[in-house]
Amino acid sequence: MKDRIKLTDMSRQDRKPLTHLENEDLMPLPYPLDSPEKDHAWAILSEKVTGSVECGLDDTCAINIPQPKTKEEEDELVRKFLAGLDKLFTRENNWTFLQPLVLSMEHCAKCQTCSQACHIFEASGNDELYRPTFRSELVRRLYFKSVKHGGALSAWQHGDIEINWPLVARLAELAYRCNLCRRCAQTCPIGADNGLVAHELRKLFSQELGINAKECHDNGSVLQLKVGSSTGMSSLVVKDNIEFIDEDMMDRTGIKVETPWDVEGADVLLIHNAGEILAWPENPGAFALVLSAAGIKWTLSSELAGYDSINYGLWYDDAQFARVAIKHAQAAKKLGVKKIVLGECGHAHKALSVIADRVLTGDLNIPRESSMTLLRDIVMNGRLTLDPSRNAFPVTLHDPCNLVRLMGVVEPQREIVRKICPEFREMEPHGVDNYCCGGGSGFAIMSGNNFQDWRFHVSGRKKMEQVLNAFADCMDPSINKYICAPCSNCKGQFRDMLAYYDLWNKNRILYGGLVELIVNCMVDAKPGFIDWEWH
Amino acid sequence: MSVLVYLALGAGTAVFAVATAARAWMYARAPIHLRWELYPVPHEDPEKVKHGGSYFEDKDWWTRKRHYNLAGELRVMVPEMLFLKALREFNRKLWYRSFPFHFGLYILAGTCGLVFVAAVAGLAAPALMAGPLGTILQWVYTVSGVAGMALAMVGAVGLLHRRLTDADLKTYTTAGDVFNLLFFLVAFGVLTAGILLRSPGDPSVVALVQGLLTFDRTLQVPGLLAAGIVLCALLAAYIPLTHMSHFVGKYFTYHDVRWNDQVNLRGSAIEAKLTEYLTYRPNWSAAHVGADGKRTWADIATTNPWEGAKK
Ligand code: SF4
Ligand code: SF4
Numbered sequence: 001m002k003d004r005i006k007l008t009d010m011s012r013q014d015r016k017p018l019t020h021l022e023n024e025d026l027m028p029l030p031y032p033l034d035s036p037e038k039d040h041a042w043a044i045l046s047e048k049v050t051g052s053v054e055c056g057l058d059d060t061c062a063i064n065i066p067q068p069k070t071k072e073e074e075d076e077l078v079r080k081f082l083a084g085l086d087k088l089f090t091r092e093n094n095w096t097f098l099q100p101l102v103l104s105m106e107h108c109a110k111c112q113t114c115s116q117a118c119h120i121f122e123a124s125g126n127d128e129l130y131r132p133t134f135r136s137e138l139v140r141r142l143y144f145k146s147v148k149h150g151g152a153l154s155a156w157q158h159g160d161i162e163i164n165w166p167l168v169a170r171l172a173e174l175a176y177r178c179n180l181c182r183r184c185a186q187t188c189p190i191g192a193d194n195g196l197v198a199h200e201l202r203k204l205f206s207q208e209l210g211i212n213a214k215e216c217h218d219n220g221s222v223l224q225l226k227v228g229s230s231t232g233m234s235s236l237v238v239k240d241n242i243e244f245i246d247e248d249m250m251d252r253t254g255i256k257v258e259t260p261w262d263v264e265g266a267d268v269l270l271i272h273n274a275g276e277i278l279a280w281p282e283n284p285g286a287f288a289l290v291l292s293a294a295g296i297k298w299t300l301s302s303e304l305a306g307y308d309s310i311n312y313g314l315w316y317d318d319a320q321f322a323r324v325a326i327k328h329a330q331a332a333k334k335l336g337v338k339k340i341v342l343g344e345c346g347h348a349h350k351a352l353s354v355i356a357d358r359v360l361t362g363d364l365n366i367p368r369e370s371s372m373t374l375l376r377d378i379v380m381n382g383r384l385t386l387d388p389s390r391n392a393f394p395v396t397l398h399d400p401c402n403l404v405r406l407m408g409v410v411e412p413q414r415e416i417v418r419k420i421c422p423e424f425r426e427m428e429p430h431g432v433d434n435y436c437c438g439g440g441s442g443f444a445i446m447s448g449n450n451f452q453d454w455r456f457h458v459s460g461r462k463k464m465e466q467v468l469n470a471f472a473d474c475m476d477p478s479i480n481k482y483i484c485a486p487c488s489n490c491k492g493q494f495r496d497m498l499a500y501y502d503l504w505n506k507n508r509i510l511y512g513g514l515v516e517l518i519v520n521c522m523v524d525a526k527p528g529f530i531d532w533e534w535h
Numbered sequence: 536m537s538v539l540v541y542l543a544l545g546a547g548t549a550v551f552a553v554a555t556a557a558r559a560w561m562y563a564r565a566p567i568h569l570r571w572e573l574y575p576v577p578h579e580d581p582e583k584v585k586h587g588g589s590y591f592e593d594k595d596w597w598t599r600k601r602h603y604n605l606a607g608e609l610r611v612m613v614p615e616m617l618f619l620k621a622l623r624e625f626n627r628k629l630w631y632r633s634f635p636f637h638f639g640l641y642i643l644a645g646t647c648g649l650v651f652v653a654a655v656a657g658l659a660a661p662a663l664m665a666g667p668l669g670t671i672l673q674w675v676y677t678v679s680g681v682a683g684m685a686l687a688m689v690g691a692v693g694l695l696h697r698r699l700t701d702a703d704l705k706t707y708t709t710a711g712d713v714f715n716l717l718f719f720l721v722a723f724g725v726l727t728a729g730i731l732l733r734s735p736g737d738p739s740v741v742a743l744v745q746g747l748l749t750f751d752r753t754l755q756v757p758g759l760l761a762a763g764i765v766l767c768a769l770l771a772a773y774i775p776l777t778h779m780s781h782f783v784g785k786y787f788t789y790h791d792v793r794w795n796d797q798v799n800l801r802g803s804a805i806e807a808k809l810t811e812y813l814t815y816r817p818n819w820s821a822a823h824v825g826a827d828g829k830r831t832w833a834d835i836a837t838t839n840p841w842e843g844a845k846k
């Protein structure tokens with residue numbers, strides 16, 4: 001049995017990882033992934049990486065912090081970290097989350113009720129490093145020691161912690177071993193929130209030290225604010241791509257589709273996660289077809305960020321978050337639309353509907369609605385003629401955390417699926433008790449070093465178990481199966497996981513969005529919209 | 536001795552009240568944070584609460600009347616407060632220890648209330664309290680006192696045992712956590728012993744409270760009972776200074792965070808607050824934030840440092 005990691009190990013001076021996972025250590029999976037020895041071996045970090053960046057936490061490295069060259073550099077980084085920690089607890093710097101953060105610092109009873117709720121902890125075989133409270137307890141000790149200037153009495157009461165660069169570097173990495181799904185918070189009897197602590201830690205590193213995940217910052221929010229989309233597509237390119245998608249929709253469905261751009265006074269400004277346009281073009285295509293067929297007066301916007309709903313600042317940086325949210329609202333304001341409707345992207349839903357609700361004031365506070373409710377309205381009110389027998393294959397529904405547990409949009413998508421998918425089956429648990437896909441909080445787009453290995457083996461494991469259980473009665477490859485995941489990031493995670501375990505080729509498990517299922521059973525469309533061979 | 540006991544009781548109660556109020560005030564005056572709710576939110580429409588839904592499930596939700604279902608909140612809050620429902624659901628092993636401890640404390644708090652009532656009534660209407668009503672009241676607070684004390688002590692021993700033996704808890708247990716539980720056990724133990732081992736001529740608990748109310752310095756309080764009272768008073772003063780004040784914190788974590796789905800409407804009080812916060816001047820150091828201590832959050836959020844920059 002492995003030695004249990006202690007909190008004090010985080011301050012260990014060497015750069016050796018604190019834990020190492022073997023496939024045998026992990027939570028077992030059901031058939032056909034039930035033999036750990038047949039599972040992929042993890043890629044090992046190269047000597048170049050271990051010799052140049054901080055990776056003293058575990059088997060992987062998410063954010064590539066360069067190793068400081070001198071003790072002075074280390075001390076300066078520690079000083080900045082502590083200054084940032086102080087700022088997290090001031091109104092001026094962190095009014096956005098001050099109250100919940102202080103509550104989580106002050107009142108955790110250390111009862112560990114939250115641990116079993118965390119899919120990462122469970123999937124890791126209960127590795128102490130991934131316990132939801134491990135990270136929070138370190139931050140809590142730092143809070144009492146450094147922010148509240150606790151002396152010996154405080155250390156006796158709250159526990160001590162040695163503050164040094166190895167601790168700070170490991171904490172930065174550890175902030176990126178949590179999906180921010182907040183399933184743990186749901187079970188906490190006190191209402192303490194370990195997901196929030198990870199979120200705030202990420203913010204501290206980004207806003208004070210400029211340390212963040214490249215995929216979320218440089219290639220994410222910065223690129224979006226620079227060219228309009230984290231995909232790198234400018235408005236010209238995106239229009240070209242959409243034109244191509246419209247043509248493709250005509251070929252595939254026999255229905256003419258023309259996506260409207262920049263229509264002033266439209267009822268609906270639809271904002272997709274622009275990743276859909278490149279990775280899953282059938283999704284924006286299906287939206288265009290359904291909205292037009294239902295007679296909705298809608299438009300896309302070609303304004304900067306107005307055609308890409310992503311807002312990665314949600315996961316790591318309040319300033320970036322607010323900038324992007326304002327860009328979205330400005331795009332809607334410029335067109336004078338009645339409402340913004342968010343396409344199938346969970347984090348974009350929560351970002352603009354829930355979190356930005358207290359950022360957007362005055363005339364930027366334009367109503368925002370979920371595409372789930374709009375689609376439900378269209379489907380349930382009979383605005384399209386649908387033939388559910390075209391969807392006669394096993395379908396299960398994934399609940400994106402941001403859309404469901406964190407926003408309360410649970411039933412609209414279910415009403416649709418129940419109506420149009422005769423072989424629908426739920427995952428267990430589902431709804432607000434769902435498990436994260438494992439790609440949440442940016443992981444789905446993070447693949448530096450061997451991070452994907454960790455993401456597939458650990459953070460995505462529980463969801464994979466749920467999927468395999470949901471389809472346990474029809475694993476035979478003669479039966480096509482569909483995971484309906486109405487979220488781009490979740491789809492990214494499913495795409496990668498299914499490919500990693502070759503579950504399409506071996507067991508015919510496909511994934512896709514919700515609106516595709518609607519088009520797939522539209523009587524007016526040519527049959528076979530869902531392309532089972534494309535995956 | 537009696538003066539010391541009165542002072543301890545008065546000071547313990549005062550510190551408890553002031554520190555609890557100060558903590559509540561600290562949380563209550565914190566800025567309205569960005570929304571961070573967790574579903575289900577029990578004050579929603581009961582039909583939605585069944586599956587954890589929100590008003591976002593309604594088309595054009597901003598045009599509809601909002602629900603605030605107090606009964607729904609109470610249906611969750613009352614079992615949570617009284618019976619620690621979440622712990623029972625998600626951590627049954629700990630609940631077997633934590634529930635008797637907490638429920639014992641509630642009963643003891645109720646007992647204190649009853650003893651106080653009996654003391655005041657005894658002073659105001661001695662004849663009434665000498666009759667059957669007084670006898671009934673005495674029975675009730677004696678039984679509740681014994682039950683409360685027994686439950687709290689059994690729970691505290693159970694919690695301490697688990698804290699010291701369960702490997703999952705041990706990593707996170709500090710000397711202070713062990714001390715807290717021991718403090719309960721010692722204070723309650725000494726108080727119980729002080730009450731049980733009184734001599735026939737010693738004052739009753741009600742007489743003690745009456746002594747406090749009339750500041751009767753002639754009252755002879757036996758040493759062990761006095762020690763028990765002083766320890767309990769110290770405990771009462773200590774609790775709100777520690778994480779054990781979660782009875783305060785929990786109100787805010789539930790109402791202000793988990794269940795706070797209040798919409799920011801144009802022209803609302805929330806919007807006015809937000810407008811104020813947007814004038815705050817942060818001083819985060821990372822270059823991309825662009826905070827220099829002079830620029831406001833509004834300046835920062837409406838500046839796009841990369842607009843027009845080449846890819
Ligand atoms: S966060 Fe909540 S559930 Fe987890 S240990 Fe702390 S009090 Fe217990
Ligand atoms: S937020 Fe999710 S991933 Fe993070 S600790 Fe909690 S349960 Fe685990």
